[in-house]
Amino acid sequence: MKRLVLACCAVMGSPFIAHAQSLGFGGGSGATPVPINITSSNGIAWNQTARTVTAMGDAKAVRGKVTVTSDQLVAHYHPKPGTAVAPKDGAPKDGVPKDGAPKDGALGGLDSGSSEITQLDAIGHVHIFTATDQAFGDLAVFHMARHELVLTGQHLKLITPKDVVTAKDAIQYWSEEHKAVAIGDALIVTDDHRSIAADTLTGYFVASGVTPPGASSATPDDQASKLRKVVAVGHVVVRTATDIATGDRGVYRPATGIAILTGDVHITRGPNELSGQKGQVNMKTGIATLMAAPGHRVEGLILPDSAPAAKSPHSPAKPAS
Structure with a gap:
């Protein structure tokens, strides 16, 4: 199993009814970024041109108490302003190994904080969960700078200890506004x-x-x-x-x-x-x-x-x- 750790410098606050806020893929407050631990069964690909890191096959991302599993995970990143990493000894920019495959648990520029993750996509059979809450969909997009989670696809569902939320079109959550929206035939069923x-x-x-x-x-x-x-x-x-x-x-x-x-x-x-x-x-x-x-x-x-x-x-x- 391939494993990597991404240190995300954009903080996303902790989606919908009752305790569902805990499903936000936040890193908590403070200056120290909370790393995102990503694993997969079919390998991890690094695309320096597109600035993406893709985990394929039984992909899993863990940050704090939140876990995201899906068929594929794609992390989008860009260099932090004023912190571009200069190549050394023939190594590619951002500290990526020459063969394009990130080393286990060591991601050079990303892991050292010279780059920041701007978006994390979970694609296919998405399951977001904590010890108490769960969310399901086909695509989950975490927009880090906007502190926003957008969950779309078939059979959208959010389960908390008190409620079950379903929607046809999308479930969205904004952590800084403390607000969530279920769109299209939205339904809350209490316990x-x-x-x-x-x-x-x-x-x-x-x-x-x-x-x-x-x-x-x-x-x-x-x-x-x-x-x-x-x-x-x-x-x-x-x-x-x-x-x-x-x-x-x-x-x-x-x-x-x-x-x-x-x-x-x-x-x-x-x-x-x-x-x-x-x-x-x-x-x-x-x-x-x-x-x-x-x-x-x-x-x-x-x-x-x-x-x-x-x-x-x-x-x-x-x-x-």
Whole structure:
């Protein structure tokens, strides 16, 4: 197995619901770059003209607590300003061996910090994971300078201890903005089977050391991985155990469990339906409420005796026929 270590000098902060921030391929803060350890089963190719290092076959990149596996990994780099490495004793620029194959664990200019990685591409059967979170796709692109991760391909999925996020087109994450976006038939399903679907879902995370309104205090590390707000846009559908609420736009705050829907809002429970311009759904209690907007009326269709009767836990079981 081929192995190399890349020291990335561009720092990318630590993608989406709950603890998913930890999937960002960040190097942490501070002046000392955190190396990226890359291994592969079919060799590593160095292209000095294109300034790329490519790991082929069962490729793996590890940085801190984050691991990325894929069919192929491509690291793009460029010389740091004012730190060009002059060839010595016939050695190529950037300290690459004459045969073009990087030595095991020693990459000359890159490893010594004279160059910096600008982009890391994971191609084919992408799996990004930590001890708690996982993400899947066909292509993952880490833009180091923009602190951005873009995950695309078929069957996009992000799994955290509390939620599963899927999307048709892309999942993007920006570490400095503490923001992630799921695009195209985006769906969040919680561990208690409640869900929010929309054309686009945007999640905003809590900055380290900040407790969101309505949430209990916690350690900075815990709060740094908390989701503060989700904004849903386009064909929004919120499902609880009893109700389905739809609207044009929605805002969900996990700390309170409240989702507010606006636009053409409909709330249904069985055959009963309410319609208006604003609705509130409590994802914790399952209670949905329709509210009248200024200058508008709330409409409803209620069928008598349509609600299922509550069953007492002490009621005798119905004898089998």
